[in-house]
Amino acid sequence: MSRPQPAAAATAAEPDAPVEPDAPVERFEDRGIVTLVLNRPASFNALSDEMLDALDAALEALADEPHLHALVIAAKGRAFCAGHDLKQMRALGDEDDYRALFTRCSRLMQRLQDFPVPVIARVQGLATAAGCQLVASCDMAVATSSARFAVSGINVGLFCSTPAVALSRTIAPKHAAEMLFSGEFIDAEQARDWGLINRVADDDALDATLETLLDNLRAKSQVALRTGKAMLGRQRSLPLGQAYAFASEVMAANMMAEDVAEGIDAFIAKRKPEWKHR
Incomplete structure (x- = not known):
């Protein structure tokens, strides 16, 4: 091939x-x-x-x-x-x-x-x-x-x-x-x-x-993909407690993204999300 x-x-x-x-x-x-x-x-x-x-x-x-x-x-x-x-x-x-x-x-x-x-x-x-x-x-x-x-x-x-x-x-x-x-x-x-x-x-x-x-x-939001890629890499080097503290900060910031609001609203309305960042 x-x-x-x-x-x-x-x-x-x-x-x-x-x-x-x-x-x-x-x-x-x-x-x-x-x-x-x-x-x-x-x-x-x-x-x-x-x-x-x-x-x-x-x-x-x-x-x-x-x-x-x-x-x-x-x-x-x-x-x-x-x-x-x-x-x-x-x-x-x-x-x-x-x-x-x-x-x-x-x-x-x-x-x-x-x-x-x-x-x-x-x-x-x-x-x-x-x-x-x-x-x-x-x-x-x-x-x-x-x-x-x-x-x-x-x-x-x-x-x-x-x-x-x-x-x-x-x-x-x-x-x-x-x-x-x-x-x-x-x-x-x-x-x-x-x-x-x-x-x-x-x-x-x-x-x-x-x-x-x-x-x-x-089909995924670019915000979620990029947030996840950065988060996974960094948390690997942290002790468990620090990893969870870091993850909590990342997730809280991620929740403020427009794509997350759209994704949750789409889930509740049983429709496909229309990502701002595709």
């Missing part, structure tokens, strides 16, 4: 969407959903220097766009993302260079978590090491039944420390430990059972499954 279809097809892209076929990352837009497509299938969409730069620039450019309901991270070819480019890594050789690389990649993952609307990974084929970290850093993920996931640095003597941060915050600690210490692959069903992904689809039904999820998000 070389190209995402409903959410990211070139024919569905808006005329002013910047589409560069040879770019490391392609961008498509459809009804409030932007899809960023990793476009280096020959290298299994490894997070090379150019890929990291392209993803970072794309996320920065999108962060202030007010019309977004969600962002999809997809990929071309037989793999979603094979992690870091090992040849580039070996060519560095200096500890400061390695530190800079991993810090740079970590910033990218944090940018996904801090992105103002939900981010969904569309996964086919392999997602390994930092590619698995990329999936874990998204808010949600859908995958083909043939997709496989691993953090396999341990197999070459390298513990996947930066992927461990995202992975251990997404799935249960013992499941994360098993993946990190064994380096073994898990399939899509196990990834769903462990909480790494949300939905599994047959290979030819991946886009239809994704589109069902995206249509659900399109």
Whole structure:
């Protein structure tokens, strides 16, 4: 499956969407959903220097766009993302260079978590090491039944420390430990059972499954989506009492939004809400 279809097809892209076929990352837009497509299938969409730069620039450019309901991270070819480019890594050789690389990649993952609307990974084929970290850093993920996931640095003597941060915050600690210490692959069903992904689809039904999820998000108020994305990210780092205090403040402020009044009135009147912010 070389190209995402409903959410990211070139024919569905808006005329002013910047589409560069040879770019490391392609961008498509459809009804409030932007899809960023990793476009280096020959290298299994490894997070090379150019890929990291392209993803970072794309996320920065999108962060202030007010019309977004969600962002999809997809990929071309037989793999979603094979992690870091090992040849580039070996060519560095200096500890400061390695530190800079991993810090740079970590910033990218944090940018996904801090992105103002939900981010969904569309996964086919392999997602390994930092590619698995990329999936874990998204808010949600859908995958083909043939997709496989691993953090396999341990197999070459390298513990996947930066992927461990995202992975251990997404799935249960013992499941994360098993993946990190064994380096073994898990399939899509196990990834769903462990909480790494949300939905599994047959290979030819991946886009239809994704589109069902995206249509659900399109129907929601942008105020609620953006409030929820920011709230979920911040409360994770707080102790329980502080998390509830923070959540109470956020919810009280959220109640003052016009969309909330409209939503409650629509519910009482048994009609569909007409969001001010769509």
